[in-house]
Structure formats: C-alpha cells, structure tokens
Amino acid sequence: xxxxxxxxxxxxxxxxxxxxxxxxxxxxxxxxxxxxxxxxxxxxxxxxxxxxxxxxxxxxxxxxxxxxxxxxxxxxxxxxxxxxxxxxxxxxxxxxxxxxxxxxxxxxxxxxxxxxxxxxxxxxxxxxxxxxxxxxxxxxxxxxxxxxxxxxxxxxxxxxxxxxxxxxxxxxxxxxxxxxxxxxxxxxxxxxxxxxxxxxxxxxxxxxxxxxxxxxxxxxxxxxxxxxxxxxxxxxxxxxxxxxxxxxxxxxxxxxxxx
Amino acid sequence: xxxxxxxxxxxxxxxxxxxxxxxxxxxxxxxxxxxxxxxxxxxxxxxxxxxxxxxxxxxxxxxxxxxxxxxxxxxxxxxxxxxxxxxxxxxxxxxxxxxxxxxxxxxxxxxxxxxxxxxxxxxxxxxxxxxxxxxxxxxxxxxxxxxxxxxxxxxxxxxxxxxxxxxxxxxxxxxxxxxxxxxxxxxxxxxxxxxxxxxxxxxxxxxxxxxxxxxxxxxxxxxxxxxxxxxxxxxxxxxxxxxxxxxxxxxxxxxxxxxxxxxxxxxxxxxxxxxxxxxxxxxxxxxxxxxxxxxxxxxxxxxxxxxxxxxxxxx
Numbered sequence: 001x002x003x004x005x006x007x008x009x010x011x012x013x014x015x016x017x018x019x020x021x022x023x024x025x026x027x028x029x030x031x032x033x034x035x036x037x038x039x040x041x042x043x044x045x046x047x048x049x050x051x052x053x054x055x056x057x058x059x060x061x062x063x064x065x066x067x068x069x070x071x072x073x074x075x076x077x078x079x080x081x082x083x084x085x086x087x088x089x090x091x092x093x094x095x096x097x098x099x100x101x102x103x104x105x106x107x108x109x110x111x112x113x114x115x116x117x118x119x120x121x122x123x124x125x126x127x128x129x130x131x132x133x134x135x136x137x138x139x140x141x142x143x144x145x146x147x148x149x150x151x152x153x154x155x156x157x158x159x160x161x162x163x164x165x166x167x168x169x170x171x172x173x174x175x176x177x178x179x180x181x182x183x184x185x186x187x188x189x190x191x192x193x194x195x196x197x198x199x200x201x202x203x204x205x206x207x208x209x210x211x212x213x214x215x216x217x218x219x220x221x222x223x224x225x226x227x228x229x230x231x232x233x234x235x236x237x238x239x240x241x242x243x244x245x246x247x248x249x250x251x252x253x254x255x256x257x258x259x
Numbered sequence: 260x261x262x263x264x265x266x267x268x269x270x271x272x273x274x275x276x277x278x279x280x281x282x283x284x285x286x287x288x289x290x291x292x293x294x295x296x297x298x299x300x301x302x303x304x305x306x307x308x309x310x311x312x313x314x315x316x317x318x319x320x321x322x323x324x325x326x327x328x329x330x331x332x333x334x335x336x337x338x339x340x341x342x343x344x345x346x347x348x349x350x351x352x353x354x355x356x357x358x359x360x361x362x363x364x365x366x367x368x369x370x371x372x373x374x375x376x377x378x379x380x381x382x383x384x385x386x387x388x389x390x391x392x393x394x395x396x397x398x399x400x401x402x403x404x405x406x407x408x409x410x411x412x413x414x415x416x417x418x419x420x421x422x423x424x425x426x427x428x429x430x431x432x433x434x435x436x437x438x439x440x441x442x443x444x445x446x447x448x449x450x451x452x453x454x455x456x457x458x459x460x461x462x463x464x465x466x467x468x469x470x471x472x473x474x475x476x477x478x479x480x481x482x483x484x485x486x487x488x489x490x491x492x493x494x495x496x497x498x499x500x501x502x503x504x505x506x507x508x509x510x511x512x513x514x515x516x517x518x519x520x521x522x523x524x525x526x527x528x529x530x531x532x533x534x535x536x537x538x539x540x541x542x543x544x545x546x547x548x549x550x551x552x553x554x555x556x557x558x559x560x561x562x563x564x565x566x567x568x569x570x571x572x573x574x
Contacts, residue, residue, distance in 0.1 A: 005292055007533055045530045050478045050506055054322045055530050092531065219320040219327060220529035222292070224285045226305075226334045227320035237313050238334070256316065 003096075005222065006031045009047065010093045012085040013067055020146040022073050022117075023083045030066035032095045038124040039100030039191075039213055039247045042093045043221040044070070044082065052078045055094065057218050059191065059246075062123035071120035071149065097221050098246050101125065101189055101211055106133035111185040113172050113200060115141040115192030119149055121213065125189070126154035139179070141172030141196070173199045180204075187211065190250075198255045205250035212250050216241045231256055262546035264539075264554040266300060266521045268498045269421035269446025271383050273300030273355065273521060276511070276542075276554065277535050280502050280525030281306055281359035281385060281425070282331065286345040288352065293532040297353030298539065300521060304341065306361035306387045309371060311337035321458050321467035326479030326504070327526060328456050330470040333361055333390070338374055346380045357383040357423070363393045365400075368410050372418040383421035386414065389452050389474075401427040401452070404439050411443035423500060425449040426491075428480075433487050434494030441495040449500040449523065450488045454480055477526040478504040485517050492518025492559055493571070506534070508541025515557040 010027035018024050032042060043055035056078040061071040074083040085091060101121075104110055110129070114122055122138055129136040138157040142148045145165035151157060159167030160175040168175040173196065176188075190200045191213040204210050219225040221242045229238035230245060231254040239245060239253065264275040278301040284290050287302035296302055314334025321328045336344070341358070349356050358381045360371040368386065375381045388401030388410065400406050411424055424440040426433055428451035437448045453474025458467040466472075484503030491499055501519035505511060506527045514522050527534045546554045565571055 007293055007531065050325055052322065053325055053477055053526070053530070054327060094532070217318045217320050219322075219329070220532075222532065223289050224283055224528055224532070225320060225329065226282075226285075226314060226331050227329060229314065229317050229319060229334070 003035065005095055005097055008032050008093050010091050012087055012089045012091060014087055015083055015085060018071070018149045021075060022071065022147065022149055024061060024069050024071045024149075025082055025085065026067050026069040027091060027093065028066055029068050029093055032093055033063045033066055033068040036060045036063055036068060036096035037100040038121060038128050040096040040098050041221065041246060042068075042070070042095030042097065044078075045092045045094075046081065047090050047092055052081070054219050055092075055221065056082075057221055059118075059120045059213065060096070060124060061120040062127065069123075071117060073117045094221060098242055099244070101213075101247050102187070104129055104132055104134040104136070108134040108187065109185045110134055110136045110187045110189060111139065111176070111179075112136060112189040113139045113141070113176055113192065113196070114190075115172055115196045118190075118192030118196075118213070118215075119151075121189075121191045122151055122154055122157070126151075137185070139172050139175050141175070141192070171199075172196060173203060176200075177203065184208065189213075194255065201250040201255065210250040211247050212253075213247045214241050214245055214253070218242055260547075262543060262551050262554050264543060264546070266498070266555060268383070268423065268500070268521065271421035271446075274298075275300045275539055276515070276519075276521035277538055278357070278500065278521055278523045279303050279528065279535070280523035281387060283525035283528050286336075286341065286349070287354055287356070288345060288348045290528070290532055291352050294536050295353075296349075299354065299535055301357045301383065302349060302354040303357045303385055303523065304345070304359050305335050306333050306359045307335055307338045307341050307371065308333060308361055309338060309367050311335065311340065316469045318467060318469055321473070323456070323458050323475070324479060326456075326475050326477030328458055328468050328473035328475055329453070330468045330473035332470070338371055342374070342378055346378060350380050356381055357385055357421075359385040359387050359425070361387040361390050363390050365392075365394075365406075365410055365413065369413050369417055372414045376418045376420070381420070383423060384414070384418050385423040385425050385449060386410065387425050387452070389425075389427055399427065399429075401425075401436070402430050404435055407436055408439045408443050411440050411445050415444040421446045423447040423449055425452055427452045428484065428487055429455050434490050437491040437495045437499075441497050445497060447498040447500055447520070448491060448495065449502055450491050450519075451484050451503060454483065476504065478506055480504050481510060485513065488514055488517045488519050489561070505538075508538045508545065511538055511542050512545055512557065515554070516559075516561050518559045518561070520555065520558050
C-alpha cells in the first residue's frame with residue numbers, strides 16, 4: 001500500500017543531456033525525496049499554466065540529499081518543456097505515488113531489464129541494492145548506441161542494441177535469454193516499453209518471480225480519475241496502474257495487446 | 260468584514276459554493292491526502308451503480324489541447340460498498356456528501372435513491388443521466404426530455420433531501436431539460452456534464468480512446484458551458500451548479516456572474532488536488548474587494564442587454 005504523498009513546489013537544480021533526446025533533470029524536493037522508493041513515481045506539472053494541462057508521470061531516477069532526479073526522453077510537449085527549465089525554475093511534483101519494486105534483501109540475486117525511459121530506475125535501484133547488499137545485474141536495451149545513457153555510478157550493466165552498435169546485437173529480452181542459460185536470478189524486474197514487458201512476461205513470467213513496471217496513459221496518478229486500468233490475470237476486473245502498481249508481479253496482470 | 264459565502268440548494272446549506280465534480284475525486288476520501296475536504300461545500304461521489312462496475316477497456320483517458328477526453332465507463336465499487344466503506348471515512352473527514360448515481364434502467368435509479376435516502380450521511384443526490392437507456396434502444400436518458408422528467412419524478416418521490424439533476428450539454432436546447440427537472444421537483448441542476456469528443460493517433464490510425472468517442476472536459480469547454488449556464492439561468496429559478504473547466508478563482512466568479520449558485524471542480528484536481536482551498540481564498544478576497552455582503556449576490560449579476568442576445572425568447 002502506498003504511503004503518504006505530497007504536492008511540492010520543486011526547484012530545478014540542473015538539466016543534463018545524457019543521450020540522444022534523453023535528459024536527466026534534478027530538482028530540490030525535500031519532502032518527496034525523503035520518502036521515495038525505487039519504482040515509485042511522481043506526477044509533474046507546470047505552475048501557472050494550463051498548457052500542457054495534465055501532469056506527467058515519471059519514475060524517480062535517483063535521490064540524493066534533498067534532491068531527486070528524473071530521466072526522460074524529450075519527445076512530447078511536456079518533456080520538452082521540462083528539459084528547458086532553467087536552474088531555479090519551479091515544477092509542481094505530486095508524490096511519491098504508487099508501489100515500487102519488492103524488498104531487495106541482503107544477498108538476493110536480482111536481474112533488472114530496462115529499455116528507453118525505463119532506464120530511469122537504474123540509478124535508484126543500484127543505490128538501494130548497494131545499501132542493502134543485494135546483488136543486482138542490469139540489462140539495458142536501446143535501438144542504437146547513441147540512445148544509451150552512460151550510468152557511471154552503476155556497475156554491472158550489460159547493453160543490448162537492435163543494430164548491434166553496442167553490446168549484444170538484439171533486444172534486451174534476447175540478451176536475458178542468453179544469460180539465463182548460464183545463471184538464474186531469484187527475482188527479475190522490468191521497466192520499459194510495453195512490448196518489452198509483454199515479452200518478458202511471456203518468456204520468464206512463470207519461471208522466475210518477475211516484477212514489471214507498467215506504462216499506461218494516466219491523468220491524475222492518484223486514483224481520482226480511474227483512467228489507468230490494468231487487466232487482472234485471474235478475473236475480468238482491473239487494477240489501477242497508479243494505486244495498485246505501477247509495479248506488478250507479472251502473474252497478476254494481463255496485457256491487452258492491440259490488434 | 261468577511262463576506263457570507265454560504266449557498267443553499269433546496270434544504271441543503273453548503274458552507275461555500277465549491278463542490279467536487281463526480282468522477283474526478285474518486286469517492287472523496289482520496290483527496291484527504293492533500294487537503295482538508297471538510298472545507299468544501301460538498302464532495303460529490305463517483306457515479307454509483309446498484310452493482311459494482313469494472314468500467315471500460317483502456318485507453319480511458321487522452322489529453323487534448325487545454326482539455327482531456329475520458330471514457331471510464333462508470334467503473335465503481337457499487338452503492339453497497341460505498342455506504343459500508345466510504346461513507347464512514349467521509350464522515351470521519353467531516354465532508355458533506357452528495358451521492359451521484361447512474362443506471363441503465365429507470366427502476367434502478369429509484370432503487371439507488373431509496374437505498375441512499377436511508378443513509379442520513381447522504382445529504383444530497385445528483386443524477387447522472389448520461390447512460391444509455393437499455394429499454395429505449397440505448398438513447399441516453401438525459402437527451403430525452405420525457406425520460407428525464409419521468410426519472411426525476413420517480414426519484415423525487417423516494418428521496419426527501421436535496422435532489423440535483425446533472426444535465427448533458429449534448430442537446431440542442433438545454434434550457435428545456437433544466438425546466439423539465441425543475442417542474443418535476445429537482446432542487447437544482449448541474450450544468451453540465453462532458454461534451455462528446457474524439458481524438459485520433461495518426462501513427463496507429465486508431466482512436467485515442469477505446470470507445471472511440473469520449474467526454475471532453477477542462478478549460479477547453481469553459482466558454483461552451485458558460486453559455487449553457489447563462490441559457491439555463493433564463494429558463495429556471497432553481498439553483499444552478501456550474502461545472503466545466505474551472506481552474507482559477509476567476510473562473511468561479513465568472514460562472515456565478517453568468518448565473519451559477521455553486522460550482523463543481525473536476526479536471527483541475529488531477530493536476531493540483533488541493534486547488535479548492537486556493538479557489539476559496541480567491542473568491543472571498545474578490546467578494547470582500549467588491550464589498551459584497553453575500554457572495555450569492557454575484558449569482559446572475561451579468562450586466563447585459565436582453566435585446567443583444569440572439570434568440571433569447573426561444574430559450
């Protein structure tokens with residue numbers, strides 16, 4: 001169950017371009033950064049404007065002292081506008097929201113697959129793994145090398161690119177399959193585009209305890225609008241991605257694949 | 260001196276004109292995380308149905324210019340769980356509860372009203388008539404004056420407290436619908452529900468909403484609803500609750516000048532769930548600056564020439 005959330009006027013510290021169209025922005029946000037856990041998210045909106053109207057959902061990328069950072073691919077109006085915020089500019093954050101990844105106790109072997117802006121969870125997971133002493137390996141996929149964010153703090157990252165320009169030639173699920181012939185983790189986490197999650201669920205969901213962070217259109221992020229249903233696997237009913245997720249055990253949910 | 264901001268709808272006295280719009284605040288209790296919901300004039304629940312409803316398939320929401328489309332499909336926990344689980348929580352939070360109800364059969368509206376009438380914490384009822392009427396070939400209840408009249412008449416018989424009818428704007432003459440509600444004994448009308456809208460993803464060539472069309476809300480609809488509030492104010496003398504794109508206190512004042520007694524805040528809650536507290540400060544300061552004794556003096560205070568309004572008499 002998600003804990004306390006706050007509406008906080010965060011202040012931009014800086015924004016760095018870290019890969020093709022990809023940015024990491026850091027904000028001073030003492031109340032939210034004190035509570036947020038890996039896999040939880042914030043809703044970000046701009047003060048004093050109705051354009052864009054709805055807040056944007058971001059998995060928190062990292063936390064340091066009283067700041068938190070967001071990683072995003074600036075392709076929409078909202079993300080482009082965030083990438084242009086100058087130091088000192090305000091952004092309204094609502095969070096921490098939702099449920100993060102399960103407990104990562106000391107000594108546990110966890111593999112984490114990320115793709116696209118799903119790479120956001122890599123630094124915060126890496127940091128918490130170091131803190132509790134769990135053993136984490138990351139598998140990071142992108143279309144091509146220029147889209148891969150170089151994470152200096154995190155070690156143990158294997159890359160996969162569709163065009164073979166860096167690391168494994170193929171997608172991240174292919175890389176995981178290859179590695180699983182040699183070794184097996186106790187838990188598998190996934191955060192990335194829906195096709196990647198669908199494929200992870202299909203390939204590994206019944207073999208390894210797999211937890212997936214889902215991505216879906218969302219208007220409020222806190223259960224007010226009921227706009228983000230995720231099909232339950234064992235009934236006709238829905239979960240809400242914002243309140244029941246965004247991280248689900250892969251056996252709990254069913255992806256509705258479009259024709 | 261602080262102006263009096265109280266509002267009366269039927270026998271129900273609201274401490275101020277700010278209400279939440281049905282379907283935008285969950286069951287009301289979720290908002291308690293962000294502000295003291297007892298400051299609101301009323302909390303209006305999600306539309307409740309006799310049995311729980313799982314709602315529509317995704318995608319259910321899409322952003323458009325200065326607005327959003329939704330098609331949630333009345334996903335809700337059902338009236339029984341609302342009474343058992345949510346009412347005690349709302350009582351604890353000190354919220355004044357208005358229950359919004361929806362059904363696909365006339366008799367279900369009556370059953371819902373009877374069930375809710377038996378619970379004294381439910382201070383008012385708001386009828387959502389936007390569902391398809393299964394017995395009349397799927398025509399929305401709220402788009403047919405006769406159907407609207409018959410539901411209001413039957414519900415009025417079983418619900419003794421404040422009864423508000425939420426009108427759809429997707430009709431040619433909304434004033435006729437407001438008049439019908441008033442004639443059958445409604446204490447107020449909400450103007451208005453969402454507008455039928457549509458958006459398409461040009462890459463997938465698919466609609467952005469699973470049900471193809473959805474309800475448009477947000478600042479995009481404010482001028483449309485403003486005109487309807489004005490029209491309705493010329494058709495009825497019962498209080499009007501304006502709902503459509505309220506984001507600032509100025510929006511509240513504008514709707515009141517157009518003819519509204521109270522307002523509902525909806526889409527704005529998604530971005531800033533604590534927005535109602537700021538709105539109250541704004542309208543109180545405006546009323547004090549204008550030296551109004553009662554905020555309700557603003558209602559219908561529009562300065563205009565009747566002759567300047569085209570087709571005024573037809574409405």
